Amino acid sequence: MTELNKVDASATVTNEPAKKTEDASLWADAWRSLRRNPWFITSAVLLLILITMALFPQLFTDQDPRHCPLDRSRQEPSAEHWFGTDIQGCDYYSRVIYGARNSIAIGLIVAFSCLGIAIVMGLVAGYFRGWVDAVLGRLTDLVFAIPYILGALVFLNVIETRGVREVAFVLVIFGWPTMTRLMRGSVLSVTGQEYVLAAKALGAKNINIMRRHILPNALGPVVGYTAIYTGIVIGAEATLTFLGVGLQLPAISWGIQLNQAQGYITQLPHLLVFPMIFVGLTVFSFMIMGEALRDAIDPKSKKR
Amino acid sequence: MNNRTSIRTASLAVAASAALVLSACGGNGDDDENGNGNGDNGNGEAAETGGTLSIANTEPQNFMPGNSSEVGGSKMLEQLFTGLTGVDYETYEVVPGVAESWEANDDATVWTFELRDDWTFHNGDEITAQTFVDTFNWVVDPENGQQNADFYDVFLGYEDVVEGNADELEGVTAVDDYTLEIELNEPFSPLPMMLSYTGFYPVPQEAFDDPDAFEQSPIGNGEYQMDGEWEHDVQVAMDRWEDWPGESQGGPDRIEWRLYADMETAYLDVQAGELDLLDTVPAPQYGDYEASFPENHAIFETSSFEYLGFPLYQEEFEDPDIRQALSMAIDREQIIESIYHGLRTPATGPIPPMLAEYREDKCDACEYDPDTAAELYEAAGGPSELTIYFNSGAGHEEWVESISNMWQEHLPIDDIEFQSLEFAQYLDLHDDEQIDGPFRLGWSTSYPNAQYTMEPIYTTGVSSNYTHFNNEEFDDLIAQANAETDEDAATELYQQAEDLLLEEMPIIPLWYGQSVMVHTDAIDNDSLLMDYRGFTRVEQVTVLED
Numbered sequence: 001m002t003e004l005n006k007v008d009a010s011a012t013v014t015n016e017p018a019k020k021t022e023d024a025s026l027w028a029d030a031w032r033s034l035r036r037n038p039w040f041i042t043s044a045v046l047l048l049i050l051i052t053m054a055l056f057p058q059l060f061t062d063q064d065p066r067h068c069p070l071d072r073s074r075q076e077p078s079a080e081h082w083f084g085t086d087i088q089g090c091d092y093y094s095r096v097i098y099g100a101r102n103s104i105a106i107g108l109i110v111a112f113s114c115l116g117i118a119i120v121m122g123l124v125a126g127y128f129r130g131w132v133d134a135v136l137g138r139l140t141d142l143v144f145a146i147p148y149i150l151g152a153l154v155f156l157n158v159i160e161t162r163g164v165r166e167v168a169f170v171l172v173i174f175g176w177p178t179m180t181r182l183m184r185g186s187v188l189s190v191t192g193q194e195y196v197l198a199a200k201a202l203g204a205k206n207i208n209i210m211r212r213h214i215l216p217n218a219l220g221p222v223v224g225y226t227a228i229y230t231g232i233v234i235g236a237e238a239t240l241t242f243l244g245v246g247l248q249l250p251a252i253s254w255g256i257q258l259n260q261a262q263g264y265i266t267q268l269p270h271l272l273v274f275p276m277i278f279v280g281l282t283v284f285s286f287m288i289m290g291e292a293l294r295d296a297i298d299p300k301s302k303k304r
Numbered sequence: 305m306n307n308r309t310s311i312r313t314a315s316l317a318v319a320a321s322a323a324l325v326l327s328a329c330g331g332n333g334d335d336d337e338n339g340n341g342n343g344d345n346g347n348g349e350a351a352e353t354g355g356t357l358s359i360a361n362t363e364p365q366n367f368m369p370g371n372s373s374e375v376g377g378s379k380m381l382e383q384l385f386t387g388l389t390g391v392d393y394e395t396y397e398v399v400p401g402v403a404e405s406w407e408a409n410d411d412a413t414v415w416t417f418e419l420r421d422d423w424t425f426h427n428g429d430e431i432t433a434q435t436f437v438d439t440f441n442w443v444v445d446p447e448n449g450q451q452n453a454d455f456y457d458v459f460l461g462y463e464d465v466v467e468g469n470a471d472e473l474e475g476v477t478a479v480d481d482y483t484l485e486i487e488l489n490e491p492f493s494p495l496p497m498m499l500s501y502t503g504f505y506p507v508p509q510e511a512f513d514d515p516d517a518f519e520q521s522p523i524g525n526g527e528y529q530m531d532g533e534w535e536h537d538v539q540v541a542m543d544r545w546e547d548w549p550g551e552s553q554g555g556p557d558r559i560e561w562r563l564y565a566d567m568e569t570a571y572l573d574v575q576a577g578e579l580d581l582l583d584t585v586p587a588p589q590y591g592d593y594e595a596s597f598p599e600n601h602a603i604f605e606t607s608s609f610e611y612l613g614f615p616l617y618q619e620e621f622e623d624p625d626i627r628q629a630l631s632m633a634i635d636r637e638q639i640i641e642s643i644y645h646g647l648r649t650p651a652t653g654p655i656p657p658m659l660a661e662y663r664e665d666k667c668d669a670c671e672y673d674p675d676t677a678a679e680l681y682e683a684a685g686g687p688s689e690l691t692i693y694f695n696s697g698a699g700h701e702e703w704v705e706s707i708s709n710m711w712q713e714h715l716p717i718d719d720i721e722f723q724s725l726e727f728a729q730y731l732d733l734h735d736d737e738q739i740d741g742p743f744r745l746g747w748s749t750s751y752p753n754a755q756y757t758m759e760p761i762y763t764t765g766v767s768s769n770y771t772h773f774n775n776e777e778f779d780d781l782i783a784q785a786n787a788e789t790d791e792d793a794a795t796e797l798y799q800q801a802e803d804l805l806l807e808e809m810p811i812i813p814l815w816y817g818q819s820v821m822v823h824t825d826a827i828d829n830d831s832l833l834m835d836y837r838g839f840t841r842v843e844q845v846t847v848l849e850d
Contacts, residue, residue: 066712068709069713070709071638073643074642087642087702088642088706160723160725248722249704263568263587264591267591
């Protein structure tokens with residue numbers, strides 16, 4: 001893949017020398033390499049479908065996932081009900097489709113909230129260093145020391161009514177340190193660059209240096225990780241819900257479907273298989289997308 | 305009075321084992337040879353004994369008769385102890401235990417029990433009337449914090465002891481070594497039946513000296529005695545006590561109660577031949593046991609009674625029409641078939657099928673009739689949003705979801721939320737009157753009497769009356785029935801009380817329980833019987849091989 005990138009880059013240089021603007025080049029460069037990356041294309045298509053599913057589930061099914069006549073419960077997959085029906089007699093295909101919304105919503109909310117926290121804290125810590133860095137660093141270590149699934153388990157267990165907001169909130173609380181560390185490291189490496197020193201020497205304000213010079217150049221690794229992290233969070237949400245401390249009925253979610261299916265593994269395996277495939281696909285897509293982004297943006301991983 | 309609560313508490317919390325009362329109705333259990341319990345005291349030339357039975361159970365909360373309020377401990381204590389009276393598992397009549405006979409005065413307020421003179425504890429200590437006096441006083445003494453104390457509330461002097469004004473129950477006296485007299489606050493004809501309950505077993509002096517040590521290896525007077533100590537979360541082993549004065553029904557020489565946290569594991573262990581008997585197959589295996597144990601299973605109807613109660617203290621549930629409409633919109637048969645594989649019995653009231661007072665067609669509002677329900681609900685202006693409360697982790701989600709789907713489909717209800725809580729939290733919410741929607745509870749019969757199915761839950765002001773049902777006519781009927789010494793007359797009064805409940809509908813009756821047992825080839829299927837509390841009569845199980 002690296003070879004491919006090289007060829008691509010050199011081709012660009014010769015063919016389109018007119019394009020410039022200094023900070024656009026990093027992103028434009030990334031984009032050029034991304035659209036040649038088959039993994040990126042695959043994950044982008046999958047994500048497009050999954051996100052459409054989350055936003056407009058009715059495009060994929062005309063069945064009402066909440067119409068559950070008990071007399072058709074436990075049916076095997078058939079032409080009428082592609083994924084069969086669940087214990088309550090609901091059409092399982094539409095349940096699984098509608099389940100995308102909560103999972104993806106939690107994934108994106110948590111990943112972007114963490115990204116926000118990471119950007120602010122990472123910038124401040126990496127730029128000012130000294131005692132600010134020490135305080136923020138120890139705080140990060142403190143939270144980082146708690147395994148986030150364990151922390152989320154304990155916290156969610158005491159929250160009685162758990163919706164998307166509550167679950168997302170708890171996952172953010174325990175999820176931000178990794179990204180913050182990454183951001184800080186990236187900021188540190190940029191802060192030492194000559195152009196930053198030059199800006200400082202010219203008397204630019206800290207806030208401007210951070211915004212104009214450091215942020216765009218330090219963002220790369222974190223952006224890729226955000227996509228990967230979205231996948232991790234979706235997996236975590238499904239895990240927590242499966243364990244009974246995540247989303248609750250009557251919400252429709254993959255985790256709940258897996259939880260309810262666990263007692264029927266031997267008798268009704270399709271109840272377990274379909275939501276599992278969807279969780280797997282979603283996590284996979286976000287992870288692959290993240291890898292591709294990181295490959296494209298992160299200069300360090302590019303060197304490899 | 306919190307303690308009756310906990311009885312129910314624990315038994316419910318243990319998912320499927322919540323099932324209680326018996327009624328030998330399943331595939332078997334009518335084996336005459338193994339018939340009635342402590343019935344006649346003839347010479348016990350019993351059926352073949354022998355072998356070791358391993359049976360699944362749950363870790364007991366505690367292991368002291370006066371404090372045992374859940375199924376796991378009570379099942380085992382029942383083998384270690386014999387009470388004043390016992391119950392015949394087929395006719396549900398009181399039979400002698402340590403007491404060989406008893407009589408009451410005319411208004412059933414003073415009872416005299418004649419004790420046999422040949423009973424001792426496993427350690428050789430003699431059992432006399434004084435043993436019972438000491439035991440009863442110790443259980444009721446608030447300092448000892450025994451959960452079963454409130455079963456004694458009909459005993460004269462109970463209030464004084466509980467409030468600290470007296471050390472001993474005024475109503476309990478040893479007239480001589482083998483004559484026990486019990487005087488009550490009020491007429492109560494079910495007394496001999498009630499005395500068969502766990503909370504009334506006699507305990508030796510050692511129990512009072514060091515209750516904690518005693519609990520690790522209780523010394524009783526039952527057919528089996530402890531072998532070693534209670535190995536927490538592992539097992540409790542007991543051996544046949546050869547000197548037991550009662551009549552043995554045969555059965556195993558040794559019983560090993562394996563303590564499981566999860567009955568699904570036990571189910572797999574029976575399949576693997578590691579465990580002989582599991583008497584409460586968990587609901588998710590209901591679809592599997594027939595295939596996995598084509599011969600080696602048995603089904604018993606129990607009379608654990610599951611219901612949805614209403615917080616009558618909330619304005620929106622004040623109108624009985626609303627409560628009846630909600631009941632009529634539930635298709636019990638369909639839920640039982642789809643969710644429980646047919647392993648429940650639609651309920652028609654708090655009195656379960658095993659009792660003589662049971663009637664099948666007494667509850668009109670228990671019939672599924674969605675059209676009438678919708679009309680009634682609309683006319684009465686029922687709420688369009690509801691929250692259903694239930695305790696978590698006990699497998700209630702599925703049927704609650706089904707009921708919620710039915711209500712939303714048939715009634716003008718737009719939105720239903722679920723609140724599932726740990727049982728302790730759940731009860732706290734009840735105590736604080738924080739419940740604002742239908743709530744799930746169950747009731748298991750500690751002794752087979754219609755009084756126990758209603759009085760502790762629906763009479764005004766009792767601690768387990770979570771609906772806050774308050775009806776003078778009902779209270780009067782129960783009091784009259786309790787005082788009635790003529791059985792038929794009492795039956796009629798209890799039935800009238802039940803009719804009144806069904807009319808007012810402070811609770812929606814849902815279903816009575818059923819239990820599925822599975823076992824290995826080592827067990828004789830015909831010898832299996834589950835009693836009214838949902839306890840397998842292990843003392844009469846025939847072990848074919850080891």
